[in-house]
Amino acid sequence: MSVSLNEKFYRVIANIPEGRVASYGQVALLAGRPRAARAVGAALRHVPAHLELPCHRVVFSDGSLCKGLIFGGPGIQEQLLKKEGVAFLPNGKVNMRCCLWESSGDFSR
DNA sequence: ACTGTGACTCTAA
DNA sequence: TTTAGAGCCACAG
Numbered sequence: 849m850s851v852s853l854n855e856k857f858y859r860v861i862a863n864i865p866e867g868r869v870a871s872y873g874q875v876a877l878l879a880g881r882p883r884a885a886r887a888v889g890a891a892l893r894h895v896p897a898h899l900e901l902p903c904h905r906v907v908f909s910d911g912s913l914c915k916g917l918i919f920g921g922p923g924i925q926e927q928l929l930k931k932e933g934v935a936f937l938p939n940g941k942v943n944m945r946c947c948l949w950e951s952s953g954d955f956s957r
Numbered sequence: 958a959c960t961g962t963g964a965c966t967c968t969a970a
Numbered sequence: 971t972t973t974a975g976a977g978c979c980a981c982a983g
């Protein structure tokens with residue numbers, strides 16, 4: 849099956865469990881392109897809202913969130929993550945230590 | 958085929 | 971610790 853990497857990124861993100869977060873690099877890695885973190889972000893930017901894609905569970909490798917260029921507005925992503933049980937640090941970043949998604953699936957194909 | 962753009966990541970200072 | 975620069979990949983025009 850030949851699908852655009854872009855679509856593959858969507859699949860990976862769609863598989864992120866609730867209360868868990870993944871970095872862009874993580875998504876790219878699972879998609880088979882460990883260096884395509886930027887492509888992931890660029891792709892998400894074009895994601896239609898009707899796909900139910902949990903893009904709010906995708907954060908930077910350091911646990912920080914996007915600067916406000918998200919679906920509804922600034923702070924929305926943080927609110928959603930907190931609501932799902934994601935632990936946040938006092939500095940406003942996600943606790944990657946405990947909430948980083950440990951995927952063991954095969955999204956590379 | 959080439960260039961520009963982007964919600965990225967890493968290393969160095 | 972924070973800031974700056976370079977590298978990376980996919981997509982659209």
